[in-house]
Amino acid sequence: MGRRTTSDTARNQAMPPQPVAYDITxxxxxxxxxxxxxxxxxxxxxxxxxxxxxxxxxxxxxxxxxxxxxxxxWPARVSAAPGLLLSRGLWRQSGVRTDRLVSVRWSNGVAQRLVLRDADGNRAEIDPRVLVANPSLWAVVDTDARTSIERGTLCCGETALRQIQARVDEETARTVFKVSGLD
CATH class of the missing domain: 1.10.287 (Helix Hairpins)
Incomplete structure (x- = not known):
C-alpha cells in the first residue's frame, strides 16, 4: 500500500468533485x-x-x-456534485459551492433566473426550470443548501429554496399522476 504524499493531497483538493447529476433536458x-x-x-x-x-x-x-x-x-449545461453546482454556457462557465451558499434569490428580468452566491464570492445564474425538470439535480442542490442553512452561511434565500421545492414537488406529483393514468 502506498503512502499519501502532500502533493497527492493537494492534487485531490484542487480537483473538483465529479458531477453526479446532469440536466437531462x-x-x-x-x-x-x-x-x-x-x-x-x-x-x-x-x-x-x-x-x-x-x-x-x-x-x-x-x-x-x-x-x-x-x-x-443555446442553453447552459447545468451539472451538480456534492458541494458544487456548475453552469456552462457558450462562452463562460460559472460554479458555486452549494454547501457554502450565502444567498439564493430570484433575478429581476424578462427570463426568470435563480442567482446563487457562495461564501467565496462565486456566482451562478440558472434557469429554475432546470431544477424542476431534474429531480436528481435538485436533490444534490437541496441537500447542500440545507447544509448551508445548518452552518449558518445562508443569509437570504430560504424562501426561494422553498418555492423551488414546491415546484419540484408539484411536477413530481403531476408526473406520478400522468404515469398512473390519474390525470
Whole structure:
C-alpha cells in the first residue's frame, strides 16, 4: 500500500468533485437551438431567393441572424456534485459551492433566473426550470443548501429554496399522476 504524499493531497483538493447529476433536458434544448437557427436561415434565404433578391450580402445577413438566434437560444449545461453546482454556457462557465451558499434569490428580468452566491464570492445564474425538470439535480442542490442553512452561511434565500421545492414537488406529483393514468 502506498503512502499519501502532500502533493497527492493537494492534487485531490484542487480537483473538483465529479458531477453526479446532469440536466437531462439539455440535449433536446441544444438540438432545438440548432434547429430553430437553421430553420430561420433557410426560410429567410428561400424567401429572398423566391423574390429573386438574394445576394451574397443578404445571405451573409441571414446567416448572421441565424447565428445570433443560435447564441441566444443555446442553453447552459447545468451539472451538480456534492458541494458544487456548475453552469456552462457558450462562452463562460460559472460554479458555486452549494454547501457554502450565502444567498439564493430570484433575478429581476424578462427570463426568470435563480442567482446563487457562495461564501467565496462565486456566482451562478440558472434557469429554475432546470431544477424542476431534474429531480436528481435538485436533490444534490437541496441537500447542500440545507447544509448551508445548518452552518449558518445562508443569509437570504430560504424562501426561494422553498418555492423551488414546491415546484419540484408539484411536477413530481403531476408526473406520478400522468404515469398512473390519474390525470
Amino acid at each position: 439539455w440535449p433536446g434544448e441544444a438540438r432545438s437551438a440548432v434547429g430553430y437557427a437553421t430553420l430561420l436561415f433557410v426560410l429567410l434565404t428561400l424567401v429572398d431567393q423566391a423574390a429573386d433578391t438574394l445576394t451574397d450580402v443578404r445571405a451573409a445577413l441571414w446567416l448572421f441572424l441565424g447565428v445570433l438566434l443560435f447564441t441566444v437560444l
